[in-house]
Amino acid sequence: MSTPETRKQDVEHPGQDDSQRDEQEGHARSARPQDRTTILMARQLEKTVGSGSSAITILKALDLEIHAGESVAIVGSSGSGKSTLLALLAGLDTLTHGELALFGEPLSSLDEDGRARLRAGQVGFVFQNFQLLPTLTALENVLLPLELSESSVDARQAQQWLARVGLEARVQHLPKQLSGGEQQRVAIARAFVTRPALVFADEPTGNLDRATGDRIADLLFTLNRESGTTLVLVTHDPQLAARCDRTLILDEGRLHAHGDSTAASHHEPDGVDHR
């Protein structure tokens, strides 16, 4: 278990704890070439909401570093602040204290628009409640982020992604004509269509039954691996978290690395994926 102090050291002296890191990235090596680029880095992150006596600090002195190509799970009980953290990491929200860099760009130096531009085409999202636009067809929903970042859009690209998530027959359907699982597939296609460097997923299976959730998770990890994307996944479900390269636990506003005991279980779901 790393205390906040040691995590802080991690960041300040990145060269000193190679042994610790090697241990965690051992599994990843087998899946894809190692990339040491830091994609996300947080130091002494603090988030307080409300003001005066009603103020609550959701996240305190939180440190985190995520490298290109890895998949990281952040687990915690409901209400522990996972979504809040995810929003901060994605630049959707502003921090109270600390430093945060996305793609090496310090977010504090950017305004809301600057952060949005940083995301454009580079960051994909998968949400618990899918967040498909009800008046757009599946295809149009997938096209949306593509259209925003590119001036000439090839609809075939979106179609291919829909085919990859197994929905080639449903392209022209509206979200209300799709089941929850199918909607989430569309959302996943939408997250990957811009070939982003980083995908955030907030409880991607939270609204689905177990079996459907498993299939969605399979899909998410497969696509993630195939496109070499960095994945940050937030969940309360340890089983889902276990399929990531690395698991961090959010508790009392702080992040703790997951113990070795659970690290071993990584292999099993990974194995399932490999089939």
Next chain:
Amino acid sequence: MTARSTPDARPSTRHPSSGVAHTLQLGWAGLRRDLRAADVRALFLALVLAVAATTMIGFFLDRIGSALERQSGQLLGGDLVLVQGNPFDTQVLDTLEDAGMTTARQVNTVSMAGFDDRFQLASLKGVAPAYPLYGSFQVDFGDGAETTTQLPERHTIWVEPRLGTALGLTLGDSITLGDEPFRVSGWILEEPDHDVGLASFNPRIMINLPDLERSGLIAPGARLTWRLLAAGPPEAVRSLDDQLETWQDRGIRVIDVRKDSPRIGRALERSQQYLSLSGLAAVLLAGVAVAMATRRYVERHLDTAALMRCFGASQRQLSRIFAAQLAMLALTAAAAGAVLGLIGQWALLSLLVQFLPLELPPPGPLPLLLGMLTAVAILIGFAGPTLLRLKQVSALKVLRRELAPLPASGWVVIICASLMFGALLWLYSGDLVLSAGLLIGGLVTLVVLWGVAQVMLSLLLRGAALLPRHWRQGSRQLARRRQSSIGQILAFAVTFALMALIALVRTDLIDDWQSKLPDDAPNQFAINIQPSQRDGFISALDEITDSRSEVYPIVRGRLVEINGVTARDAVPEKARHDGNLRREINLTWAATMPDNNTLTEGAWFSDEDAREKQAATREAPVGVSVAKSMAEDLSLGIGDRLTFDIGGREITAEITSLRNVDWESFQPNFFVIFPPGPLERFSHSFITAFHLPLDEQQALGPLVQQYPSVSLLDIDAILQQVRDLLRQVSRAVELVLLFVLLAGVAVLYAALTASRPARSHEWALLRVFGAGDRRLVRTQLAEFGWLGFCSGLLGAMLAEGVSALLYGVWLDLDVRVHPSVWLLMPLGGALLIGGIGYLLSTPLRRQAPMESLRLLGEG
């Protein structure tokens, strides 16, 4: 930082494009997809209707404006008519023609026509080529009425049938005029210009001008008037303004269609005002629809906006995309509206086409431009503040639903919309003060209505306990959603009021026209009745008709001094050329005020009063009553002393009352009325008006024979023309009413679809909790019913108030209470809204609760 060394991971490789083309492309894609949504369709429909109404009415007024002016021109014989007692010099003619006018010379005189040993005074009209400038003749050459624009051939004349009756003529007979014989080749039934001058009191003879000149009738001492008729485009007439002044100063009488149009002018003007009013109502209704649809539109797009922020759209890009999308919506709607407007104006014109024998100018670009402008203005004004929410949305909303930006306050929306509507009013009317006044009045009214609506809801809530179950639940639901209910009630009340108002004004206008022109409106005037003939003539007349006006004496006099100062110097600059100063006017006396006059100031003189005055010193001025319009033109008031020159003798009178005179009524009307007594010593004759159906007019023959010096003026043709025109204008007005009603329906559609998702959610929840369909339907029916009832009641108040204002101030109609409005609007409102609510609930009833819940992204 490590990341800086590896540019591949940096996002700079793929920057979101922000080019104009890209924005437009995104906007277009969004719009196309959005047309699936009810709110966008409502938005589109409302804009289309607003643009259609403004362009239709704009095109119509634009094209018909000049045509109607010419219509009046037809009644006068030209757009300009110059009259004087001697021939016009060529300089006048050249000036008119240089300005682009077509001219026609005309000489009018009164002469004795002889046949066998009978004689009859006739009014001769000597006409030259180019006449008639407008319209055509109806002449009977022996085989029934024929329409022609030819003039009588040389040595032949056309005569009015009553001259034939008087002289016992048949076609082909020759009558003597001056010292020449002329063959009667046709009966003239109708002439395009009805000059209501002295000359036309006698039966008409139409003659070729060279013939008239040759006949020896044009001799020194003969009573002749030379007329120069001129017709041309409005610009040409305008360009002559200064010239006309100089001519007037030289003693030429100028009749100008723009100022001296005949009596129907006012009715037409009012119908044009009505059309403008309807156009504004349609725009306002569409605005309300847009405002309501926008709320739903924005709510729906908050998620879109938040997602787009997530995917990296900047605030600017976001506003641009939505602005582009809405601009394209506005322009597409404007184009569709313009097409509809063109069709509409064509329909309006085709209703009136028989009265417009002229080539109409093609539709100009201005109304089109105005239509486009209207669409954009409505969108900015009525939707703008609400749309700003989209820009403010935070990306975080995708994670935290409750983070939607605060909705724009209803009052902000109303004020912004009012300002824009005020600006539109200003644009249409060109009157800043009026627009600002209406704007402020409108806002104050809305505040009052808002208060009344609050009270209504409180009463409803309190009274709910007394109601049967479903009604109770419905009224509670309505009162519970207080804010949104009040918003809806206000919007519906304004909608209902506008619809009612346009319908009311239409009915009252048409009624007013009909009451002014009842079937037995006088169609004949008998003038020049000598005092000695009066009793005999009147009793003979009463033998043949029982629809006769009062008999009024006429004394002709000229206003020479006002308060002891030469009249011309005493009046305001612009009144110097007023006809009432230039020519002799008809004075009369009467003990009681004429029926169709109303006293506006001062007191009517009673008999005693008059006698007392007479008994007092000779110098003490008598009282006199003056028409309000004349008093306004010459800026006269109670107490001013007027001196009249009557045949060389002067009489001074003090104004004791002002009257509103209904100039549109076809009754003898007078600018100046004296009390009985003072005028009796001057030479006078009498006038009366009466109605005699066309087929009974041969009864006039003996009367004419017995009283040859009495002149009969037949205005039946004018009357008929006015009636026909008004009937067609009424139809045009109805067509426009239909449009306003459609715009009203657009509002209801927009508003009710806007509340549908929320209701759908509520239904689903209630259904989950076990409420049955019947119960849900009844409760919803009751709720909508109450909504409609309250809106209708409020709308009735608004409609009645505004109609009083409109009638009194603008349309010059009698203010009246409309009891039917108070009954029909609340009930009709309840039925209409209740019915729509029922229809809207049909799909909800078929929907499984799960589906409704999922629609909201919560399933």
